[in-house]
């Protein structure tokens with residue numbers, strides 16, 4: 423399998439290179455040259471299989487010869503052995519025709535673990551074989567940073583530095599970064615806000631001397647391997663409900679459009695998905711795009727579902743590429759417009775294709791909080807704020823059709839204790855395997871929001 427850029431002006435790459443490169447040099451995102459198809463028999467054969475075996479079959483056509491079959495099976499096995507549930511991503515019934523896909527049984531309690539654990543193992547094998555090492559640098563406002571640190575800790579081919587805004591992440595989120603044991607993972611508490619961290623990251627990648635010497639790499643949400651890992655649970659959950667003989671719909675709490683794009687990939691591969699429903703909080707750029715055909719950035723308004731507080735929905739570009747018959751020049755023109763004017767208009771043809779596959783809904787802050795209370799009262803389930811948004815939007819879908827709907831439960835409620843306590847009056851408990859989180863020693867380096875200072879800390883720690 424080869425990978426091409428959504429803007430059509432970068433060299434095609436192998437899986438390995440696409441994953442290590444991240445952003446294409448024309449500013450586009452890498453996508454596979456085509457979507458490999460699985461037959462109905464292939465899909466039917468997933469029934470009763472363990473998660474890892476399905477993962478191997480679903481992802482195999484995408485990785486080319488990056489790994490031997492044995493290597494790839496071992497990578498998958500190691501990635502998911504740390505999950506706190508045998509089924510890895512179990513499906514639970516919430517109400518008639520409404521199911522929850524629990525994606526929070528990984529080490530940091532959010533779905534980001536599903537992809538990050540896999541990427542960590544992939545990097546280790548690919549780099550180890552080549553005798554190389556890389557320095558991964560990331561900026562986080564919450565869930566991605568801790569997932570990356572957990573995934574890369576102890577892997578000797580990788581040093582990892584995660585910048586977070588000092589004093590501006592929740593205690594659980596901070597401890598999930600500062601309490602990670604491992605000499606190769608480093609939490610940097612930056613004086614500034616999330617934008618400061620992101621700007622530092624961007625400047626670091628533009629400092630070519632530093633970038634090349636440190637062999638900087640990134641595992642942000644546009645990394646193709648992250649999408650790929652997420653395709654798997656669409657298959658396992660749909661098959662549990664009767665696919666390929668019965669269609670299902672999915673409702674996905676969405677920010678960067680990565681998780682739901684993985685559902686679109688599953689559908690292109692042959693999984694019978696009826697509707698893909700985008701659920702957004704008050705930062706509703708995607709919902710507005712579906713309503714009006716205008717993709718327009720607003721300012722981010724902080725919410726109680728912070729992992730979806732996004733107005734630049736990076737992975738949407740991958741879908742736009744398909745909506746425009748995979749014409750890179752058309753995509754480049756649209757996204758140049760977005761950068762220059764903060765908006766673009768979808769053509770009538772592209773908009774109708776978008777609406778053929780996707781529905782959407784927006785949930786306000788008050789509705790989110792009420793939904794957490796309401797679902798607990800009605801079903802006993804305590805949902806994280808992101809999941810509550812998905813579940814609320816999904817209910818409208820369940821009422822409108824006979825097709826079962828699966829809502830993706832993207833985080834464990836204990837990750838967002840303040841929002842849960844405000845809604846239902848009690849603080850959710852951390853899972854048993856994590857109860858010591860508040861007793862562990864914290865380890866972070868406080869650093870000024872200044873490129874030279876951050877670079878010097880990284881150089882010092884890596885000895886490169």
Ligand SMILES: *Cc1c(COP(=O)(O)O)cnc(C)c1O
Pocket residue numbers: 532533534565566643675676677678679680681682729730808832833
């Ligand atoms: C990252 C995240 C999301 C949004 O996922 P995208 O792939 O960016 O759409 C939703 N919920 C939680 C808890 C997250 O961490």
